[in-house]
Amino acid sequence: MSSFLEISRLHKTFPTPKGPLTVVKDFDLKIRKGEFIALIGHSGCGKSTVLSMIAGLSDVTLGGIILAGKEVTNAGPDRGVVFQSPCLLPWFTAFENVMLGVNQVYYTASKEERRQIAEYYLSVVGLADAMHKRPGELSQGMRQRCGIARAFALSPKMLLLDEPFGMLDNLTKMELQDVLLDLWQRDQKTALIVTHDVDEALYLADRVVMMTDGPEATVGEIFEVPFARPRDRRALLEDPAFYEAREHLLHFLNHRSHERPARPEGEPPAPKVKPPATGLRRFMGALAAA
Amino acid sequence: MNATLRNLLVNTACLAVGVLLSLGFWSMLSATVAKELPTPAATWEVAKPYIVEPFAKRGEQDQGILRLVGYSLGLVAKGYLIALIVGTPIGFLLGLSKGFARVFDPIVQVLRPVSPLAWLPLGMVLFLSTGRQALENGALFTIAICAMWPTVLNTAVGVRAIPQDYLNVGRVLKLSRMKMLFKIMVPATLPYMFTGFRLSLGIAWLVIVAAEMLTGRTGVGSFLWNEYNNANYGNIIFSILTIGVIGFILDRLMSVAESRFKTA
The missing domain is CATH 1.10.3720.10 (MetI-like)
Structure with a gap:
């Protein structure tokens, strides 16, 4: 099966006072359409950097990311991002936050249709009764529900989740994992979740990608999750295979994450350069980038 | 007597004391140093x-x-x-x-x-x-x-x-410049404004x-x-x-x- 998202020899270098620091080096990954991938690694290893490069929010230093046949050069609504903090705009209600995206993507649809799309996703995540409240009146968990609804309502090619449940208590976390799996199965999306929670990775993903420690982090090992879908959390917790898998992942994180696998020599390709903006465009670009 | 009423009375009394003291000082000034006042x-x-x-x-x-x-x-x-x-x-x-x-x-x-x-x-x-x-x-x-x-x-x-997170939301949604300005930047700046x-x-x-x-x-x-x-x-x-x-x-x-x- 051909790959839907192809990341090849991805590098990310940040300038620091002590000279350039390569955070991610030679990161390769192929994701099939409809696959659910979890990216795990120690905190600070660069997993979020990889995600934000796929999202187009951070520039690629070297290497390339190809999504559905097109190189990623910028952010766009074809990739729905769920941020760690839900990042709702506090001056809009939950509904308006979702509508902001829906209006962008379904600009040809009628007002009524757009309203229905937003309401549908808000209901699916369990916010039917609270959709006209502002984020300030919602609990942390409800805000993240709204964040998930906003990402799915864009009908993106791909979902990118950056430690979406990291700030939630365990009970809410499990609820939202189920909400996420439910939506993912309904919409048949390709998804990538960054997490440091091994149980979460095993419960959600088809494959777990383990990253080595930074700097110069890369893919250490890819683990195929053997559990059939739909998954049942209780059954999973009674399955000895779950604990074996868990042990395997933890062993990697604890003992082997500092080993870098051997890589081919030679320079990876430089990413496509965006055309330099001029005049008014540059001024307006400053508006957006400021 | 409830708390808010008592608070109000105390505040009024304090205000009255302040005004009286100021008036007293003013009278004293015009009686002594500044005869023209x-x-x-x-x-x-x-x-x-x-x-x-x-x-x-x-x-x-x-x-x-x-x-x-x-x-x-x-x-x-x-x-x-x-x-x-x-x-x-x-x-x-x-x-x-x-x-x-x-x-x-x-x-x-x-x-x-x-x-x-x-x-x-x-x-x-x-x-x-x-x-x-x-x-x-x-x-x-x-x-x-x-x-x-x-x-x-x-x-x-x-x-x-303006928090980078809000701007990222705008970038992910590919908002137009005008929407970026009026839906995100202006509301986010409003308290400062x-x-x-x-x-x-x-x-x-x-x-x-x-x-x-x-x-x-x-x-x-x-x-x-x-x-x-x-x-x-x-x-x-x-x-x-x-x-x-x-x-x-x-x-x-x-x-x-x-x-x-x-x-x-």
């Missing part, structure tokens, strides 16, 4: 016709106090509005564009501490060609330019403080007295100056109190508006 009672006597008939119009300068305040507020409103309309976009540009800030920030910093008294002659020179309107336009210019700075600077700070607006209004009201004194335009400020020339010293004190009270009320009103927007 009217006593509180004498001040009340001169000010009485202006307070009892607050909207009377007996002559060009001889008008009820609220009528005079009305003239001044009218001029302040116009100048303040100009300050906001000009200052907010400048603040946005300063906050958004590093280049713009590099070019104009030093100029802003130099012009900001200049006194209204210094701007006024320049304002009148600028509008000399408008003939009889020159005085009024000069005053407006002075109010606008002095009141503008807090709005400019607070807006710029607010724009720089309102702090600026509030400080600007305070300054606009501060400038009015200077502007009216020098241009002779009817209002509280010129009333104060005329009464000094007429040796009605009681009315100087009366004008000062009026200006203070009005300024206080304006500030309260703005802080109510500000807190509205903070919660939004």
Whole structure:
């Protein structure tokens, strides 16, 4: 099966006072359409950097990311991002936050249709009764529900989740994992979740990608999750295979994450350069980038 | 007795003590050091016709106090509005564009501490060609330019403080420039802008007295100056109190508006 998202020899270098620091080096990954991938690694290893490069929010230093046949050069609504903090705009209600995206993507649809799309996703995540409240009146968990609804309502090619449940208590976390799996199965999306929670990775993903420690982090090992879908959390917790898998992942994180696998020599390709903006465009670009 | 009522009583009592102490100090001053300074009672006597008939119009300068305040507020409103309309976009540009800030920030910093008294002659020179309107336009210019700075600077700070997360949301959704500006940047900056607006209004009201004194335009400020020339010293004190009270009320009103927007 051909790959839907192809990341090849991805590098990310940040300038620091002590000279350039390569955070991610030679990161390769192929994701099939409809696959659910979890990216795990120690905190600070660069997993979020990889995600934000796929999202187009951070520039690629070297290497390339190809999504559905097109190189990623910028952010766009074809990739729905769920941020760690839900990042709702506090001056809009939950509904308006979702509508902001829906209006962008379904600009040809009628007002009524757009309203229905937003309401549908808000209901699916369990916010039917609270959709006209502002984020300030919602609990942390409800805000993240709204964040998930906003990402799915864009009908993106791909979902990118950056430690979406990291700030939630365990009970809410499990609820939202189920909400996420439910939506993912309904919409048949390709998804990538960054997490440091091994149980979460095993419960959600088809494959777990383990990253080595930074700097110069890369893919250490890819683990195929053997559990059939739909998954049942209780059954999973009674399955000895779950604990074996868990042990395997933890062993990697604890003992082997500092080993870098051997890589081919030679320079990876430089990413496509965006055309330099001029005049008014540059001024307006400053508006957006400021 | 419930707690809020008791609180109110305590506050009123404290206020009364403060007023009495100030009046006492004032009486003492006029009885000892400054013999020309009217006593509180004498001040009340001169000010009485202006307070009892607050909207009377007996002559060009001889008008009820609220009528005079009305003239001044009218001029302040116009100048303040100009300050906001000009200052907010400048603040946005300063906050958004590093280049713009590099070019104009030093100029802003130099012009900001200049006194209204210094701007006024320049304002009148600028509008000399408008003939009889020159005085009024000069005053407006002075109010606008002095009141503008807090709005400019607070807006710029607010724009720089927009959380990257909000901007990322806009980038992921590929919002148009206009939507980015009006759906994300302006609402995110609004609390800062309102702090600026509030400080600007305070300054606009501060400038009015200077502007009216020098241009002779009817209002509280010129009333104060005329009464000094007429040796009605009681009315100087009366004008000062009026200006203070009005300024206080304006500030309260703005802080109510500000807190509205903070919660939004």
